[in-house]
Amino acid sequence: MEASTTGTNNSVVDPNDLLVIDDVKKHFPITRGIIFQKQIGSVKAVDGVSFSVKKGETLGIVGESGCGKSTLARCIIKLLETTGGQINFDGRDITKLSRSTMRPIRREMTMIFQDPYASLNPRKRVGAIVGEPLEVHNLGSASEIKTRVQELLEVVGLNPEHYNRFPHEFSGGQRQRIGVARALAVNPKLIVCDEPVSALDVSVQAQILNLLKDLQDDFGLTYIFIAHDLNVVRHISDRVLVMYLGKVVEIATRDVLYKEPKHPYTGALLSAVPIANPELGRKREPIVLEGDVPSPVNPPSACNFHPRCPRFVEGHCDVEEPPLYSFGNGHVAACHYALERWPMDASEIRRASASRAPEPEPEQPLPA
């Protein structure tokens, strides 16, 4: 436990870090009782997550549904109050900021949502939707806002003349472009993208991914990119964080993570992704995990992946919670029996080497 809670304290913040998340928790209480609702438990949606994001980089967060990645995103931009931990944005602790003091900071971190159909108000015109954050933050007169909105529409590849149209007049991909334009409107430093392409068709998905990359290059944006699709995350991210049941299981740079995953869960995820190459795809035998993701209300003891883990070692994994072991270069993974190499097939992965992984990271800032 101690390693995973080892976080950054403010004094050693790397000036290159735009966002530092330290041991953030979000527990949703479960109450019971007839009149006096007493809390009998909690859904540990996010349970002690620490990481940092450097200026101008893209951090991918990947995990299956229910792993807490969307909750984490909402905690970061303070749509949800955290239960514990600290969020440092651009050198400021924003964890406890009130609504009003948070307001100027909201300009600097925006969000793109998954469902381009649901996240745009169908009764508002595109101009109003994109211009809304500008109005909220009082950035300019009506005509200035209009000019800015048209500029933004052009930036995201829409016809600025479509300023007066309604969202339903656009296709899914175009709507997501509107969402991107809205997020860009206030010149944010950080954009949290929550599954921005999962509702889109493949060809359109590529357009949006390319657009996001272009915008990052042009405006020096920092992204937190949340997705369940490992292909997409790999394509867009510089570093990738894998979550399972509210906890970080592995963080590494993109190339390292995909080439040398250390955590068996990461390995299982990678091997489960179908590859659009019949020769390659059929040759390998995927590591098929048994059963379903357990409930976050009552997560398994110690390493919460242990009931499904192909390398589960009884009496260890279910007793001692693995800290985030370091594998050098900021690569950390929470496993006592990290994968020795990759790829492995299903039978190989079961043979965990008895040797312990390296010692836990000493107290120091998380992956640089």
Add this chain to the structure above:
Amino acid sequence: MALLEVKDLRTSFHTEDGIVGAVDGVSFSVEKGQTLGIVGESGSGKSVTCLTIMGLNAKRNTTSSGEAIWKGKNLLTTKPRELREIRGNDISMIFQDPMTSLNPVHTIGKQLIEAVQLHRDVSNRVARARSLELLKAVGIPYAERRIDDYPHQFSGGMRQRVMIAMALINDPDLLIADEPTTALDVTTQAQILTLMKRLQEEFGSAIIIITHDLGVVAETADDVLVMYGARVVEHASVEELFNRPQHPYTWGLIGSLPRLDIDVERLIQIPGQPPSLLRPPRGCRFHPRCSYVMEVCKTTVPELLPTQREPDHLQACHLDEETKDREAAKLLESMMAEAG
């Protein structure tokens, strides 16, 4: 003889805005024990094709033509009564969203037993035994206990297993799976795809798998049908398709996919949006988005023709084969190069 032979299938919906040609002249055949993948984006007509074969389109405001020959019978002209006997018995289907595809107010046991008894005159006990057998076969733990549970008590993956059990319960000759894993997580998807493969070996059914995910197709299908704008643009064996794709749309699809096995800095993007089927483009429906567009593409519909080298590889593009081979090779090479 092919198990199912579809010839020139056309389906259109009459809406308030006009006629939507959802399927426009689709032909293919499915062999016994084989898996056919149908790939395309939403609105390409891949699902409607299968619903038409099954006679599951809404009757109102829908017209269909063409043939779907199943054991000598044209399913499109079969009486509803006979078609009902085929559905769920000879041909069964599983759907995209396991969360909504089961009736929430009945136990899964009841729904499985119903599936049996619709086609077999057997007692409840026998039907229940059969249901249990299938639940075990699809890997539902504690099947004896869970058979009396309601759908909401199962996870998504488990529900899809139940759907598969229900589809296989009468030993169908053909299983149509419409995006069976789209709504599932990647590890669950792997479970389901593995399960389907295993069951195909056990039950010997032919499968039509409809998906937008090239990865799923690459891993499961023997033959692949690529659909675009209600038409088939390419039809080939899975190796042919991935090694020598012959249609610019297929190139776009392959190129636009972020992949685990190869690295690209920038995805190849297909510009524009999928066509409206209410007012589809003239000529080749892909021409407004195609970077190889020629004058002929704008006026003449390209026929689905075999390539010279491989008669089983059908494609519908006006480009000459040499160019296509060259462009395909270039695409794969560029991707490999970046990967390297």
Add this chain to the structure above:
Amino acid sequence: MFRYLIRRILWAILLFIIITFVTFVIFFMGPNDPARAQCGGDQARPACLKLVTEHYGLNKPLYVQYWRFFDRLVVHQNLGYSYANGSSVNQTIAKAAPVTASLVFGGAVIWMMIALSLGVYSALRPRSLLDRTAMVFVLIGISAHPVWIGLIFEYVFGVKLGWTPIANYANFFGAPAGSGLPGGPWQWFYHMILPWFTFALLFAALYVRMVRANVMETLNEDFVRTARAKGAPERRILVSHVLRNALLPVVTMLGMDIGVALGGAVFTETVYQLPGLGQNLVVGIQANDFATVQGVVVFATVAILLFNLIVDVLYAWIDPRIRLA
């Protein structure tokens, strides 16, 4: 489930206290003088008012009166005596409740019959002639006031055609001996036909729309497609898969509407002169007869809460997602 029930009951009690107290306060806020009713109304003389006021304790503070009412109700199950005519409110309600129950439940049967048949049929044949006709019916049912409908029915079927009685109630279990009034099940039915239809029309109209929408929506559900793909015949699909799911929200609505329906019953009872709760309420309000008003409110509240409880249980029974949650 048990826990859920307990919680519902506790809520019901709280709600009950609030409702009765609010009724109390509202009634005493106005310049009402319940004593006036017993002293000849407009011309009440001071001496009489004083006498009656003291007799009923109307000069006591509000909370004392409320406490007296509450104590009497809970300890003695006694709703007190009418300020206007001294009759036992318990008896008044015991007589009125069966009348209102006859109207509401009979009406509910009719409205559900109309709503189900018309609703399902129009859902299966959208835009057909019947569907369009049904929508016209809905429009009339929703826009017409029950009093107006009642008077039209009375005039057409009672006065002009003479098929039905114009108004009044006939006791199901026979009229009081020697009263010469109509009674017995047939007379009861005969007298209730017009009120039932008048009462049912509005709700039938609302429910036709709801049933139609629900059935159409359910027909588009994935599990209906699954059932078709299994090879189930349409009739079976409708009965086993569509109706039960489509009727779930209808059951909830039914629970919520019972209160509204009791309100609607006031109009029907007034126009057909049915001596039910609604009419007693109206008369009680007009006569400043707080005891009767409060009695009806208490009884109606309990009835509504009880009915909602039954509907909740019923709903849980129909919908496993609630039962097993």
Add this chain to the structure above:
Amino acid sequence: MHRRLWLSVAMLVAGASLLVAASFASAGTASHALKQGGIWKYGTTGASVQVDPQIAYITTAWWLEYSTAAKLYNYPDKPGPAGSTLHPEVASKFTVSKNGKTYTFTIRKGFKFSNGKPVTPASFKYAIDRVANKGLASPGAQFITDPNGTNIVGAAKVNSGAAQHVSGVSVKGQKLTVHLTKPDGTFMAKITMPFFQATSTALPLSQEVVTVHSANDLPSAGPYTYTRNDVNQLTSVRRNKFYKTGPGRHRPHNLQGLDVFWNQNEATLYNQVAANQVDEDPVPSPDKVQGLANQYKVNKSRFWAKSQNCTGYLPLNMSNSLFKGNLPLRQAVNYAIERAPYVGQAGPYAGDTWTHLFNPGVPGWRNVSLYKRNLATAKKLAKGHLKNGKITVYFRSSGTVNPAQAQIVRSDLQAIGFQSGNINMKGFSGGNIYTAMGVKGNDADMGVSMGWCSDFPDPYDWINVLLYGPSIQADNNVNYSYMNIAKWNKKMASAAKLVGPKRYKVYGQMDLDLMKQVAPLAATRTYNNRYFFSNRINPKSLVYQGIYQDFSIGAMALK
């Protein structure tokens, strides 16, 4: 109900003018021509009334009581003056002691209650005990415990709860003796109120009888008796089987009985009478009246209109700043009110316009019209007397007639110079306006759609009750004008002591003088009852009894 409420029952023929007919009452009109039997169905929009003889009070309750009660002396079932003379009924005669404080009645034998038990002097003593009983809270108690009026010895003690039996009433053989604390000329009229009818000792002393299921539940000794009372549903009276013709027992009883259906819907009730399913609708809606009158004529067959002893008026509050000491403005209001449309709101045959307090039912009334509408005069009078120009008007918001009348008054007020924004109209539903106006110090300057009916046909009940200053108390006032002028108080007090024709002459003049010199109110109208009957009833049997201002039930007959 409200119309019904207005129907008051006159019961007092004041003081010395009380003439007790010495002769035997003539038998009821020979009724051979009239059909015997049948049930008369009467529907009303009103709520149930009480049936307990000691609780029932005025309006429909007393109309029914007059058919079921046997009293010491009674009014015959006859129209006009013949109907307002007292005749011996259960008592064959009475004597008054010299000091005027002791009345002794001789009780006849032969009267029987509907449960077969005989009527005895104790039956009347029991009635008085019940009226005085504290627990029963009879509205009749005020009439026998009045220190300034009728006061039976011991009644106040019983009424305070200190005793069970009124000590001043004693029974000896067939004699009933009543002792008063002081002489009282109105005693005979008061003892004729239905409160004091022969009452069966089977009734509980201190508990009201409400539910009746048979003739034994509420025995009475008159020609009819209650056989059923379902509150707010149905009240039935049927012939008293034990009422046999004999000395004192001459009252007609043509019908087998009468059923009253309460709480009927106005329109439905009309339909039912039109379809002859119900026989009597005493409240046809104003918009139906003209049609009925045209079709059936008035007082001939199925439509009848009969006057009530009531006057409608607008009280002008003389204790609030606007009208206080402001005679010109009070007169101006009298000149400004447009009475014809005001009365017209209630429909045809609802009554006539009226300009002073005494209507033709009040002894001493004069057929004079005082304030003919004259806007010019009104404006001239009002000019400079509008004070701050603000006026608060209480009106009755229920129904259609009352608000329409309020609108008329409002525009009349505007006509004499009140600005529309300065007229504050406050609505009250039902009879609540009386409660509000009855509170001393209320903010009303005037009230609309108000009025007064005689409880007994004596001018005292108008002038002294409505305008006598010293009677003003904290609340429950009926002096809605809050008039309190010493000179006039003195005049009223002395007029009250007068007897005979002079009394009426003085009061008649005082009515006109008050209206001219003080104008504490603006009289507006008189009232009629209107009735719609089925074709089953015999119009010849309709006898309008002036005392309780409705048709005698005993005289009624079907065709």
